[in-house]
Amino acid sequence: xxxxxxxxxxxxxxxxxxxxxxxxxxxxxxxxxxxxxxxxxxxxxxxxxxxxxxxxxxxxxxxxxxxxxxxxxxxxxxxxxxxxxxxxxxxxxxxxxxxxxxxxxxxxxxxxxxxxxxxxxxxxxxxxxxxxxxxxxxxxxxxxxxxxxxxxxxxxxxxxxxxxxxxxxxxxxxxxxxxxxxxxxxxxxxxxxxxxxxxxxxxxxxxxxxxxxxxxxxxxxxxxxxxxxxxxxxxxxxxxxxxxxxxxxxxxxxxxxxxxxxxxxxxxxxxxxxxxxxxxxxxxxxxxxxxxxxxxxxxxxxxxxxxxxxxxxxxxxxxxxxxxxxxxxxxxxxxxxxxxxxxxxxxxxxxxxxxxxxxxxxxxxxxxxxxxxxxxxxxxxxxxxxxxxxxxxxxxxxxxxxxxxxxxxxxxxxxxxxxxxxxxxxxxxxxxxxxxxxxxxxxxxxxxxxxxxxxxxxxxxxxxxxxxxxxxxxxxxxxxxxxxxxxxxxxxxxxxxxxxxxxxxxxxxxxxxxxxxxxxxxxxxxxxxxxxxxxxxxxxxxxxxxxxxxxxxxxxxxxxxxxxxxxxxxxxxxxxxxxxxxxxxxxxxxxxxxxxxxxxxxxxxxxxxxxxxx
Amino acid sequence: xxxxxxxxxxxxxxxxxxxxxxxxxxxxxxxxxxxxxxxxxxxxxxxxxxxxxxxxxxxxxxxxxxxxxxxxxxxxxxxxxxxxxxxxxxxxxxxxxxxxxxxxxxxxxxxxxxxxxxxxxxxxxxxxxxxxxxxxxxxxxxxxxxxxxxxxxxxxxxxxxxxxxxxxxxxxxxxxxxxxxxxxxxxxxxxxxxxxxxxxxxxxxxxxxxxxxxxxxxxxxxxxxxxxxxxxxxxxxxxxxxxxxxxxxxxxxxxxxxxxxxxxxxxxxxxxxxxxxxxxxxxxxxxxxxxxxxxxxxxxxxxxxxxxxxxxxxxxxxxxxxxxxxxxxxxxxxxxxxxxxxxxxxxxxxxxxxxxxxxxxxxxxxx
Numbered sequence: 004x005x006x007x008x009x010x011x012x013x014x015x016x017x018x019x020x021x022x023x024x025x026x027x028x029x030x031x032x033x034x035x036x037x038x039x040x041x042x043x044x045x046x047x048x049x050x051x052x053x054x055x056x057x058x059x060x061x062x063x064x065x066x067x068x069x070x071x072x073x074x075x076x077x078x079x080x081x082x083x084x085x086x087x088x089x090x091x092x093x094x095x096x097x098x099x100x101x102x103x104x105x106x107x108x109x110x111x112x113x114x115x116x117x118x119x120x121x122x123x124x125x126x127x128x129x130x131x132x133x134x135x136x137x138x139x140x141x142x143x144x145x146x147x148x149x150x151x152x153x154x155x156x157x158x159x160x161x162x163x164x165x166x167x168x169x170x171x172x173x174x175x176x177x178x179x180x181x182x183x184x185x186x187x188x189x190x191x192x193x194x195x196x197x198x199x200x201x202x203x204x205x206x207x208x209x210x211x212x213x214x215x216x217x218x219x220x221x222x223x224x225x226x227x228x229x230x231x232x233x234x235x236x237x238x239x240x241x242x243x244x245x246x247x248x249x250x251x252x253x254x255x256x257x258x259x260x261x262x263x264x265x266x267x268x269x270x271x272x273x274x275x276x277x278x279x280x281x282x283x284x285x286x287x288x289x290x291x292x293x294x295x296x297x298x299x300x301x302x303x304x305x306x307x308x309x310x311x312x313x314x315x316x317x318x319x320x321x322x323x324x325x326x327x328x329x330x331x332x333x334x335x336x337x338x339x340x341x342x343x344x345x346x347x348x349x350x351x352x353x354x355x356x357x358x359x360x361x362x363x364x365x366x367x368x369x370x371x372x373x374x375x376x377x378x379x380x381x382x383x384x385x386x387x388x389x390x391x392x393x394x395x396x397x398x399x400x401x402x403x404x405x406x407x408x409x410x411x412x413x414x415x416x417x418x419x420x421x422x423x424x425x426x427x428x429x430x431x432x433x434x435x436x437x438x439x440x441x442x443x444x445x446x447x448x449x450x451x452x453x454x455x456x457x458x459x460x461x462x463x464x465x466x467x468x469x470x471x472x473x474x475x476x477x478x479x480x481x482x483x484x485x486x487x488x489x490x491x492x493x494x495x496x497x498x499x500x501x502x503x504x505x506x507x508x509x510x511x512x513x514x515x516x517x518x519x520x521x522x523x524x525x526x527x528x529x530x531x532x533x534x535x536x537x538x539x540x541x542x543x544x545x546x547x548x549x550x551x552x553x554x555x556x557x558x559x560x561x562x563x564x565x566x567x568x569x570x571x572x573x574x575x576x577x578x579x580x581x582x583x584x585x586x587x588x589x590x591x592x593x594x595x596x597x598x599x600x601x602x603x604x605x606x607x608x609x610x611x612x613x614x615x616x617x
Numbered sequence: 618x619x620x621x622x623x624x625x626x627x628x629x630x631x632x633x634x635x636x637x638x639x640x641x642x643x644x645x646x647x648x649x650x651x652x653x654x655x656x657x658x659x660x661x662x663x664x665x666x667x668x669x670x671x672x673x674x675x676x677x678x679x680x681x682x683x684x685x686x687x688x689x690x691x692x693x694x695x696x697x698x699x700x701x702x703x704x705x706x707x708x709x710x711x712x713x714x715x716x717x718x719x720x721x722x723x724x725x726x727x728x729x730x731x732x733x734x735x736x737x738x739x740x741x742x743x744x745x746x747x748x749x750x751x752x753x754x755x756x757x758x759x760x761x762x763x764x765x766x767x768x769x770x771x772x773x774x775x776x777x778x779x780x781x782x783x784x785x786x787x788x789x790x791x792x793x794x795x796x797x798x799x800x801x802x803x804x805x806x807x808x809x810x811x812x813x814x815x816x817x818x819x820x821x822x823x824x825x826x827x828x829x830x831x832x833x834x835x836x837x838x839x840x841x842x843x844x845x846x847x848x849x850x851x852x853x854x855x856x857x858x859x860x861x862x863x864x865x866x867x868x869x870x871x872x873x874x875x876x877x878x879x880x881x882x883x884x885x886x887x888x889x890x891x892x893x894x895x896x897x898x899x900x901x902x903x904x905x906x907x908x909x910x911x912x913x914x915x916x917x918x919x920x921x922x923x924x925x926x927x928x929x930x931x932x933x934x935x936x937x938x939x940x941x942x943x944x945x946x947x948x949x950x951x952x953x954x955x956x957x958x959x960x961x962x963x964x965x966x967x968x969x970x971x972x973x974x975x976x977x978x979x980x981x982x983x984x
Binding site: 418420423424426427429430445534535536538539540541542544545546548549550552553560562566567568 | 623624626639725729733744745748755762763873886888892897916
């Protein structure tokens with residue numbers, strides 16, 4: 004079979020006519036042995052699918068060692084528990100029956116892997132449509148010139164050199180005795196022969212298919228009713244780079260990438276705690292996408308963790324295109340403007356939130372983490388603030404608060420003041436505004452909307468145009484457009500200033516989603532101001548506030564800890580001293596509130612070393 | 618009706634927003650006409666009376682633990698009479714809300730939106746109230762909790778900024794038109810604080826008698842402090858002869874604030890305080906009406922009542938012929954005789970329950 008000169012047809016023929024050795028010690032079913040009768044029944048009657056065909060598998064659970072030297076004999080491997088694949092276990096492996104053995108003549112296609120390699124080959128061939136699917140590779144060979152085997156992988160997703168060095172070469176160079184050759188199974192190979200660092204066995208075709216689609220390589224051996232899944236991913240991926248939307252001057256310069264495993268590693272590097280649980284699942288029927296959740300088992304509220312899992316498990320969709328999809332599918336109030344989930348592309352911020360008792364959700368293909376539960380206070384905070392001393396961090400936070408107010412209310416306030424409440428403006432100022440507006444044909448509302456829409460256009464165009472040209476286009480566009488509009492008497496100069504300051508305020512908001520909400524609210528307040536001046540704005544504020552008071556993020560009121568009032572927190576609008584932040588946020592309801600002791604700086608109580616002078 | 622739970626802070630804000638906006642509207646000139654320069658003293662007597670009456674009324678919840686006021690009324694007077702009395706209370710709350718909306722409309726029309734028709738302003742108020750009611754009880758009380766501090770600080774700011782205009786001589790004679798008149802008016806004007814009885818209607822949301830008493834007493838005491846302060850500052854700002862002539866006294870006071878050529882005409886900035894507090898007051902009163910109505914007729918979802926209530930609000934608010942009739946007849950009547958409903962009905966229920974030894978289902982179990 005290993006002869007590459009043979010045609011595919013002849014290989015198929017030889018596979019079909021092949022009979023395995025009579026004496027072959029097959030592996031036991033994956034979970035627990037049960038009576039043969041029962042197993043046989045189950046063999047031909049696949050279990051009904053469970054309601055939610057996904058289960059969570061903690062990633063830090065103890066794995067059986069799979070080193071070459073640790074599991075030497077077939078006897079040991081028989082008693083060994085399989086490392087479960089990440090997808091799900093739908094039941095124990097069916098019993099091992101010899102190829103062409105005791106089988107019912109008519110049966111539905113089995114979900115379990117057959118001990119007959121011919122069946123497996125045909126099944127894999129059919130599942131992947133290999134006759135037309137050009138990048139699926141099946142590599143057939145004989146082990147010790149006796150036992151047929153084949154590998155299946157996707158050419159562009161698996162590392163071929165690694166397959167060669169960790170799978171094929173060890174198998175070809177291995178020396179089998181007559182006795183041991185009769186007991187070749189995937190388990191023996193994984194334990195004694197292969198040099199691949201991460202393998203797992205499965206008895207389900209669905210697992211094999213999903214694994215191959217993620218870049219793994221599946222190894223089938225004749226006589227084994229399970230396949231070995233070997234981590235051989237070797238596709239091109241982006242390296243760790245600076246976070247582009249949450250840049251800082253001080254602090255980590257690492258951002259997430261599109262690969263979940265890399266992102267999890269980054270978080271694990273920062274949270275070195277055995278209680279950090281990483282659970283995975285896949286979502287999507289047409290294209291299963293890996294989703295991971297991370298939390299500290301001894302700190303995160305179990306109810307929140309359960310709720311996160313429940314929501315993720317219940318999703319039935321085609322595919323997840325990124326964490327934006329995940330966010331929209333699990334948020335509490337899709338009709339509300341404000342985001343109820345924090346999005347960050349910084350591993351340090353994610354780690355900090357996990358340490359506070361929150362849950363992080365990572366989605367394959369997205370360089371962002373979702374954090375739940377959050378309150379509106381989280382939207383004010385940046386990663387950099389915690390790196391700076393409190394006297395520097397607090398004014399930054401206050402400036403950001405002013406930015407929020409400007410971004411939301413400034414155009415509406417200007418419109419209300421100039422159209423309804425002229426008495427508020429000092430005489431000199433109103434004269435200056437009137438002089439500037441002389442010759443402008445549009446009412447103030449139209450003027451503002453014109454400029455606001457132009458600003459949004461420049462912004463959108465700046466994002467779409469690649470690289471440096473984008474930012475240049477933004478600056479040049481704003482300057483030229485503004486200057487030309489003023490010169491053409493389409494808008495007044497003060498209006499350009501108002502819109503520019505509003506735009507700056509919006510840029511100062513660290514959370515992109517929250518900034519978006521405020522951009523939309525700005526137009527709402529603008530309309531309210533045009534209807535009834537400051538009274539209209541007041542009504543708008545009441546409505547927005549009442550709507551926001553209703554929002555919850557995974558059971559936590561969005562306005563907490565202010566409304567409803569939670570226990571005092573030293574990290575709200577004022578960023579308190581780090582050593583005084585002894586407790587985790589109350590509104591998160593963590594299992595352990597205490598973050599550090601009352602006196603976290605032990606040195607203030609101790610005496611300095613001898614010779615030290617104050 | 619499922620109303621959710623609120624804390625003492627939000628319940629206090631609930632009471633505050635039913636009382637403090639009265640200071641910002643036409644009532645101060647009404648009391649200035651009644652007691653002259655002793656307005657602040659009179660209101661302190663009203664506060665004491667209201668607190669005492671509320672204390673008595675709260676005993677009902679000791680005898681009928683875990684029940685709301687409407688259920689207690691039905692328990693004591695029977696379904697028909699109890700329901701009727703409850704509907705009288707609902708009508709009073711609604712009437713109070715409608716008249717407040719009209720006061721706010723008059724204020725806006727006179728000072729800020731002279732070109733807008735009254736119907737349009739009332740429509741805006743109704744829309745805002747409908748939106749607030751739509752979001753529900755918890756949202757409404759949390760919104761009240763959120764705006765409590767900014768509104769109270771804003772009121773204090775007006776008092777402070779107006780200091781240059783104060784004249785101590787305006788405070789005299791200390792007892793106004795006489796101590797007896799001041800006390801009698803004070804006893805009657807406890808109606809201003811009678812809205813505290815609204816807590817009785819939402820009692821199950823307050824997690825027990827202790828919370829009910831705490832929030833009621835705190836609400837009336839804080840509101841009383843601010844109203845007394847406001848009336849004193851107003852008395853210090855204008856002699857009682859002028860004081861009774863101003864339509865919206867506190868706004869006139871804010872308008873008088875001036876610090877140089879640049880800092881003047883502050884009343885527009887304070888418009889936010891006026892609008893937010895008055896709209897909240899209308900919304901809370903309307904919610905009370907809807908809640909009582911829903912409890913009497915066993916309507917679980919108050920949302921079905923929002924649109925009709927908002928529409929009726931418009932018509933009832935337009936009923937007073939003019940501002941003069943609004944202040945001298947409707948508002949004066951509500952603030953002076955409202956206690957017959959606010960405290961009279963609960964006290965009658967208390968008396969009947971005491972005489973008839975009526976107790977709630979869970980009374981003995983709790984004991």
